[in-house]
Amino acid sequence: MTSMGCHEESLHYLNHIKDFWHSVFDGNESAMMKLDRTSLEALQLKAPGACEKHARDLHARVRSGDILGAFNEAERERIWSKIRDATVDCTVPSLNSFFEDRKYIEDAAHCIKMLLPPGRHKTIRSALEDAYPEVDEQGTECLVQVSSSSFKAVATDGTDHFDLAYRQLWLYARRHFEDMPHEREQIVAGYKTAGVDEMVLFDFASLAYKLGFRTTEIERLLKGNPDRQIAHRLLKMARKPDQFYFEDIESSISAVTTVMEAARPICNNQDVDVEEPEVIAAGATAKQCGRPLVSDHVRCKPLLFLDKLHATMARQNRTLSSFFIQRSTYFAFFGKDLAISCEAMRDAPEARSVQDVGMDIERASEIITASPQTRARMEIASRESECQTKLRTAQREAADAESRLQMLLTKERQQTEKLAGLEDAITARAAESAATEKNLQDKFEKLKQREVEQVIRLETLAAKEPEQHAHMKQLEQGRADMEGDIRLDCIATNLEATAEDEDASGTERLLQVSAQLSEKQNELNRLEEMERNKRLVIRQLEEEEVRLRSSIDDLSMTVRALTEDEQAKGDSIASLKEQYQSTNKKLVEKEMGLRQNIDFLEVCRERLEADIKAATEEKDVLSQAPLVNSTRGGSQDIDELRQATERRQPLENVPLSPGEGRAEEDGAVGLEYMIRGAFDSEEEHLAPTEDIPLPLFSRALPAASDRPLEAPMGNQTEETIEV
Numbered sequence: 001m002t003s004m005g006c007h008e009e010s011l012h013y014l015n016h017i018k019d020f021w022h023s024v025f026d027g028n029e030s031a032m033m034k035l036d037r038t039s040l041e042a043l044q045l046k047a048p049g050a051c052e053k054h055a056r057d058l059h060a061r062v063r064s065g066d067i068l069g070a071f072n073e074a075e076r077e078r079i080w081s082k083i084r085d086a087t088v089d090c091t092v093p094s095l096n097s098f099f100e101d102r103k104y105i106e107d108a109a110h111c112i113k114m115l116l117p118p119g120r121h122k123t124i125r126s127a128l129e130d131a132y133p134e135v136d137e138q139g140t141e142c143l144v145q146v147s148s149s150s151f152k153a154v155a156t157d158g159t160d161h162f163d164l165a166y167r168q169l170w171l172y173a174r175r176h177f178e179d180m181p182h183e184r185e186q187i188v189a190g191y192k193t194a195g196v197d198e199m200v201l202f203d204f205a206s207l208a209y210k211l212g213f214r215t216t217e218i219e220r221l222l223k224g225n226p227d228r229q230i231a232h233r234l235l236k237m238a239r240k241p242d243q244f245y246f247e248d249i250e251s252s253i254s255a256v257t258t259v260m261e262a263a264r265p266i267c268n269n270q271d272v273d274v275e276e277p278e279v280i281a282a283g284a285t286a287k288q289c290g291r292p293l294v295s296d297h298v299r300c301k302p303l304l305f306l307d308k309l310h311a312t313m314a315r316q317n318r319t320l321s322s323f324f325i326q327r328s329t330y331f332a333f334f335g336k337d338l339a340i341s342c343e344a345m346r347d348a349p350e351a352r353s354v355q356d357v358g359m360d361i362e363r364a365s366e367i368i369t370a371s372p373q374t375r376a377r378m379e380i381a382s383r384e385s386e387c388q389t390k391l392r393t394a395q396r397e398a399a400d401a402e403s404r405l406q407m408l409l410t411k412e413r414q415q416t417e418k419l420a421g422l423e424d425a426i427t428a429r430a431a432e433s434a435a436t437e438k439n440l441q442d443k444f445e446k447l448k449q450r451e452v453e454q455v456i457r458l459e460t461l462a463a464k465e466p467e468q469h470a471h472m473k474q475l476e477q478g479r480a481d482m483e484g485d486i487r488l489d490c491i492a493t494n495l496e497a498t499a500e501d502e503d504a505s506g507t508e509r510l511l512q513v514s515a516q517l518s519e520k521q522n523e524l525n526r527l528e529e530m531e532r533n534k535r536l537v538i539r540q541l542e543e544e545e546v547r548l549r550s551s552i553d554d555l556s557m558t559v560r561a562l563t564e565d566e567q568a569k570g571d572s573i574a575s576l577k578e579q580y581q582s583t584n585k586k587l588v589e590k591e592m593g594l595r596q597n598i599d600f601l602e603v604c605r606e607r608l609e610a611d612i613k614a615a616t617e618e619k620d621v622l623s624q625a626p627l628v629n630s631t632r633g634g635s636q637d638i639d640e641l642r643q644a645t646e647r648r649q650p651l652e653n654v655p656l657s658p659g660e661g662r663a664e665e666d667g668a669v670g671l672e673y674m675i676r677g678a679f680d681s682e683e684e685h686l687a688p689t690e691d692i693p694l695p696l697f698s699r700a701l702p703a704a705s706d707r708p709l710e711a712p713m714g715n716q717t718e719e720t721i722e723v
Helices: 007-024 029-033 037-043 052-064 073-086 095-113 124-130 162-175 198-211 216-223 226-238 249-261 294-303 322-334 342-347 359-369 372-498 504-624 634-647 662-680
Strands: 141-145 151-155 244-246 700-702
Touching: 007 073, 007 095, 007 124, 007 322, 037 052, 052 073, 095 124, 095 162, 095 322, 124 162, 141 162, 141 198, 151 342, 162 198, 198 216, 198 226, 226 249, 249 372, 294 322, 372 504
Parallel strands: none
Antiparallel strands: 141 151, 244 700
């Protein structure tokens, strides 16, 4: 465990375990002692606060007492709530997960050790702290890598940048550890497997240099340009050393390197979806701890950057994604707190001036050690390549500006069409709203008139109601009187019937009384029926009145809503018009700025074409001039070169490493100035060895039969070209 040199990271993970369970049990150690092994094994590596499925399954077991059975129901619910809140961004940690997750950083630790001097007895963090500048030397901006080919300069408030740079080194090593295997892993059954990728290791050292780390190993890796190693290996593979040889292998390597340097990185600005719910292999589940699956590692590579690891993640559904698990492991080893926010990283400008370091150092060493003719050709080729690169860059920027201008014009046209369509739609909607409002107003007037008629009818019925009541009372009184008369008549009739002298007049009166009684009864029934009908009509009128009043209220609310809607539409139309006018104004300003940029780029292009033409003419003059007499004395050459140098303004100083002494500066660099001045002078020029440049592989000549065979290069993965 101690051989890895990750003491601080391991201690941070163990503190993370302690703090997690300490917060779950509120620091109650007696409650911690009641946590049984079964519950711990069921909870470890789960994240109920981030995964819906984990939350459902574990909560059911907690409620049943299968998990946390040593606690009562209230305590289980409280502990469960704490666990759920603590696992929003991480899984439940344990000692088992600690030992498994150490394998996750073990591979990256071997890669970081390649940047440190051998034979040290410090941890990785302490060694890199010694190689990092002090706080007062760091500046106010920190370089943050957001993709494989882009950086951002994030402003800070004067805090220490070491933690940010330190995390970025670990993330790079974790992304590319398979291309920088440990030395022990390169030997399989006595044969060496594919070794370290020189370009990946060079980019690793270049990233460390950009972030501010300075070690002897970093400087050594930067001086050994991997392009030359790859070019040398390519030439040896294309033309076998036992069959061919190159007259000037260094110039051929330089030519291949120049071609390789013409390549430009692909700018991939496509945003990566951090909230992808599942990043797992097809048909397989992501590993919960330790080293991830190969497919998960490849899929998660674009996400292993600071701005994406510290961004907010969406809630997981069926299972935890591989990125969530790796993010949880990263937080356990390095912590979740960062000196800068995700918003600052997102809004920071892109650092476009970041270039590969080490190329200038290697090129300077190459020029100094090469022969004068080779150095002259390399200088001319370098200047021509630089001019061509500037021209291509200017043309590309002009094309990009033109394309952006066309896009802005297209967008402006689309916005204008959209605005016209919106105005037409608003006009049509306004007309439709006016027609609807008119119809509703007509209906409202009709309902209001009908309400007035109903009110008049109700008032008339209410006025007639007392009269009807009085009439009914009279009928009731008449009925009562009639019933009394009938009873008296019946008594008289009975008395007369008993008498023998009953006459016809009594019988006739009895018939009349019976007829009157029948008529009264019919009239009474008719009045009762009229009363019932009147009450029914009154009840219907009352219901109709309630319905009409409800309709009137609804219509009033509808009219108010339509009025407010029309007012809101008017405000929205005014806001849209102002927005589109502002957008059109900005587009016009952008168009003017882009046209100025295009004019400026055209001027730059013309200047670069003139520089290229001058360089081409200079190259033609050099190729037509005779060679300097090789038998001429060294002192005479040096005097002539110095005189030529005095007649011409010296070129830019070649950057030298800080360790070179004064003698080397007076010797090699001074000689370089003289040779450059001689080739730029009008009196003497060095002629190239070839009149017509041959294809690169055609420069290789067959080896003579009596020439001793050149030994093969051996293991290509271990070969290093010393410059």
